[in-house]
Amino acid sequence: MNDYVGLLAGVAAAGIGGELFVRGAVGLAHWARISPGIIGATVAAFATSSPELSVSVNSALAGTPEIALGDALGSNVVNIALVLALALVIAGIQSPRDSVRRDFPVALLVPVVTGVLFLDGVLSRVDGLLMLALFAAWLSAAVMEARRQRSAAESVMGAPRVGKALASGVVGLGFLVLAGNIIVVAAKGIAASYGIDEFIIGATLVAIGTSTPELATTVIAKLRGHDEVSLGTILGSNIFNGLLIVPIAAVIHPIAIGWREVMVALVCGLVAVAVTWPPRSGFISRRRGVVLLALYAVYIVAIAQGLTS
Numbered sequence: 001m002n003d004y005v006g007l008l009a010g011v012a013a014a015g016i017g018g019e020l021f022v023r024g025a026v027g028l029a030h031w032a033r034i035s036p037g038i039i040g041a042t043v044a045a046f047a048t049s050s051p052e053l054s055v056s057v058n059s060a061l062a063g064t065p066e067i068a069l070g071d072a073l074g075s076n077v078v079n080i081a082l083v084l085a086l087a088l089v090i091a092g093i094q095s096p097r098d099s100v101r102r103d104f105p106v107a108l109l110v111p112v113v114t115g116v117l118f119l120d121g122v123l124s125r126v127d128g129l130l131m132l133a134l135f136a137a138w139l140s141a142a143v144m145e146a147r148r149q150r151s152a153a154e155s156v157m158g159a160p161r162v163g164k165a166l167a168s169g170v171v172g173l174g175f176l177v178l179a180g181n182i183i184v185v186a187a188k189g190i191a192a193s194y195g196i197d198e199f200i201i202g203a204t205l206v207a208i209g210t211s212t213p214e215l216a217t218t219v220i221a222k223l224r225g226h227d228e229v230s231l232g233t234i235l236g237s238n239i240f241n242g243l244l245i246v247p248i249a250a251v252i253h254p255i256a257i258g259w260r261e262v263m264v265a266l267v268c269g270l271v272a273v274a275v276t277w278p279p280r281s282g283f284i285s286r287r288r289g290v291v292l293l294a295l296y297a298v299y300i301v302a303i304a305q306g307l308t309s
Contacts, residue, residue: 024169
């Protein structure tokens with residue numbers, strides 16, 4: 001298949017998958033008597049991060065974990081500074097309190113921890129295991145919050161049929177995974193034909209390709225009025241990318257790369273989360289979306305300069 005045709009096919013599959021997956025995620029949240037935000041931060045985030053996971057494992061096994069690192073760090077910038085920014089431009093997002101307490105601090109911690117561990121120029125297997133431990137702690141907190149919500153809602157909420165929601169979610173997930181894989185292959189083919197550096201490929205074209213499921217899920221959830229799913233998916237995806245996917249690549253094959261090469265993605269990722277951090281009211285305004293889009297433009301310019309230097 002022509003790479004450019006593959007890009008178009010992937011975008012179409014992402015649109016279909018996003019619509020079905022959002023319906024399924026919201027339905028499952030109602031059935032399980034927990035907030036859609038937790039579904040977004042865990043189930044939806046893991047599902048939409050599956051292309052990054054595939055790239056991470058395959059590139060690490062092939063001895064080029066730099067692609068996995070560039071993809072994950074670049075995807076985290078894309079997720080907030082482009083995907084979430086577009087959702088915010090459509091309309092502001094109300095952030096739930098549990099997300100501010102649980103997800104925002106960890107999302108902010110991801111680039112900090114990654115940067116510190118990379119000061120010696122290598123992300124070792126031990127570093128990867130440490131990051132996986134942090135991920136397990138965050139996931140445990142999300143599971144405990146879900147149990148508390150389910151216990152509190154059990155006496156006042158019904159239990160709607162789960163079959164239709166589950167089927168919609170599974171089919172939607174299939175389309176999202178297919179879309180991500182198609183777009184990644186097409187993007188890598190296009191980039192490789194121009195002789196672009198592996199880390200740059202990962203941080204730009206592959207990052208955008210693997211973030212297509214997040215884009216479809218987030219924008220469609222926003223259009224359907226499910227703000228919690230939009231925000232939860234983005235924050236959860238960044239945590240999955242930084243504390244699960246990168247460490248898996250490092251455990252398979254230690255990642256050796258100059259700190260300066262990853263600095264742009266780390267700094268932009270950190271600033272993006274800080275800009276998104278909601279005020280006391282919890283409402284993230286459209287202005288934040290505009291600022292994030294400007295940040296993404298700066299990121300692309302900085303990456304391009306690194307490419308030509």
